[in-house]
Amino acid sequence: MAALICGSLAFDTIMTFEGRFAEQILPDQLHILNVSFLVPSLRRDFGGCAGNIAYSLKLLGGEPLPMATLGTDGGEYLQRLAALGISDRYVKQVDGTYTAQAMIMTDRDNNQITAFHPGAMMQAHITRIESHPDIKLGIISPDGRDAMLEHAAQFVAAGIPFVFDPGQGLPMFNGAELTQFIEQATWVTVNDYEGKMLCDRTGLSLADISRKVKGLVVTLGGEGCDVWVNGECERVQAVQPAAVVDPTGCGDAWRGALLFGLEQGWPLARCAELGNKVGALKIAQRGPQNYVLDFTPA
Numbered sequence: 431m432a433a434l435i436c437g438s439l440a441f442d443t444i445m446t447f448e449g450r451f452a453e454q455i456l457p458d459q460l461h462i463l464n465v466s467f468l469v470p471s472l473r474r475d476f477g478g479c480a481g482n483i484a485y486s487l488k489l490l491g492g493e494p495l496p497m498a499t500l501g502t503d504g505g506e507y508l509q510r511l512a513a514l515g516i517s518d519r520y521v522k523q524v525d526g527t528y529t530a531q532a533m534i535m536t537d538r539d540n541n542q543i544t545a546f547h548p549g550a551m552m553q554a555h556i557t558r559i560e561s562h563p564d565i566k567l568g569i570i571s572p573d574g575r576d577a578m579l580e581h582a583a584q585f586v587a588a589g590i591p592f593v594f595d596p597g598q599g600l601p602m603f604n605g606a607e608l609t610q611f612i613e614q615a616t617w618v619t620v621n622d623y624e625g626k627m628l629c630d631r632t633g634l635s636l637a638d639i640s641r642k643v644k645g646l647v648v649t650l651g652g653e654g655c656d657v658w659v660n661g662e663c664e665r666v667q668a669v670q671p672a673a674v675v676d677p678t679g680c681g682d683a684w685r686g687a688l689l690f691g692l693e694q695g696w697p698l699a700r701c702a703e704l705g706n707k708v709g710a711l712k713i714a715q716r717g718p719q720n721y722v723l724d725f726t727p728a
Contacts, residue, residue, distance in 0.1 A: 432493040432517075432564045433689045434590065436581045437571035438551045439498040439507055439521065440478030440530035442718065444678055445469035447537045467535060475678075475717040476510050478530060478551075479571035479597065482679045484516050485719040486686020486708055490727050492693055494686070495520055495565065497557050497581075498573075501529040501550040520557055524550040540677050546598075548574065559584035566693055567616075568592040569685065572599035579607070582614045591616035593692075595685060600624050605631040612642050617698070619647045619688065621681065637661040645698040649684060654706055657699045666702040669710040679718025684709045690727065 447467045454465050484494035497520035500507055504523050511518050528549040535543045554577035559568070568590050570578055578599060585592040594615035596603070603611070609632045612618060618639060620628055625648045629635060640646040640658035649655040654668035684705035691701030704727060715721040 431566035431693060432495045433487060433693060434495045434497055434520070434559065434565050434568035434592075435480045435483050435487070435571065435689075436497045436554075436557075436559075436568065436577065437480030437483065437573050438478035438530050438548075438554075439476075439481045439496065439500055439504070440532050440546075440551070441507075442475045442477035442532045442534055442678065444473055444475060444676070444717065445533070445535045446471045447535055449537060450539055451537045451541050451543065452539075469535060473717070475719065476507060477532060477679065477718045479573075479682055479685075481507070481511075482682030482718045483569065483571060483686045483689070484511075485514065486683045486712075487689050488514055488516055488686075489721075489723050490687060490690040490704075490708070492686070492690045493517075493564075494689075497521070497554075497559070499524050499550040499554045499557065501527040504529045504550070522557055524553045524556075527553065534678055536676065536678070540674060542677065551577075555580050557581075559588055559590070561588040561590065565590055567689065569595055569689060570611075570615075571595050571682075571685065572597040575599070575602045578602075578611075582611055586614050593617045593619055593685070593688065595619045596624065596628075597621075597681065600627055603631075605633065608632050609634070612639055615643055617645050617647070617692070618643050619649070619685065621649045621651070636663070647688070647698065647702055649681065649705075655702050657702050659698060664699055666699055666706060669706045671710040671714045673714045675714055676716045677713055680709045680712050682718060683712035683721070687727075 480496040487494040530551040554574040646658040687705040687708040
């Protein structure tokens with residue numbers, strides 16, 4: 431059975447700053463901020479939430495179906511999907527636009543500054559979710575605002591359970607819209623910062639949110655994650671990585687593992703354990719789609 435992955439396909443330009451952002455940015459001078467960072471290393475990777483999640487799920491043996499839009503420069507990404515054996519059935523190219531582009535700079539403490547050009551992603555609402563016997567579940571990850579709203583309603587209409595994972599797209603929505611997403615979703619996943627914003631905007635506590643869905647997961651980086659089910663919280667410990675090299679795409683690697691576990695019918699805590707394990711593999715490699723499994727998921 432397949433998982434429909436709504437989100438972006440993007441090209442990531444990743445740069446490494448060998449110092450610390452905190453040492454270059456003066457808090458009392460933010461009103462006249464003018465800084466330049468020397469980045470000795472630079473590379474270009476395939477990225478975007480839908481692409482990264484699909485990569486993770488495919489590695490684990492799942493069947494990802496990314497639903498996304500590419501620009502006229504997206505031919506290379508289509509070739510990439512084909513080489514990975516990932517279907518492009520729900521991927522469309524939009525004339526007159528660029529594929530989404532993320533410019534990501536990471537400092538020595540793994541803090542990141544990102545500039546993102548959405549490009550074709552802003553037309554992602556042209557893709558439409560319909561019921562299909564092969565599709566078991568789905569996920570809404572960061573995407574165009576209209577696409578996230580419309581795809582949530584379409585998942586419900588099609589009777590397809592889905593994960594709501596707003597990520598960096600969360601600030602686009604007000605409290606009423608976020609509450610509606612929660613009421614439509616089957617599961618919700620956020621990181622700790624997003625979780626606080628979600629609670630502030632909806633007026634709901636984490637326990638409240640967990641009672642409205644089958645489960646809520648709050649990821650905590652190197653501290654693991656909190657799994658909330660019916661108002662009760664369980665801490666799932668992190669997996670120690672072999673090295674901390676590049677955090678880009680770690681959250682998406684985790685999401686792919688979550689989808690794999692949900693496809694298998696696992697308890698949410700077990701899904702989170704696998705996510706932590708795959709995230710630890712990802713952070714030890716540069717780029718969001720360059721890691722390989724060193725274990726067999728069971």
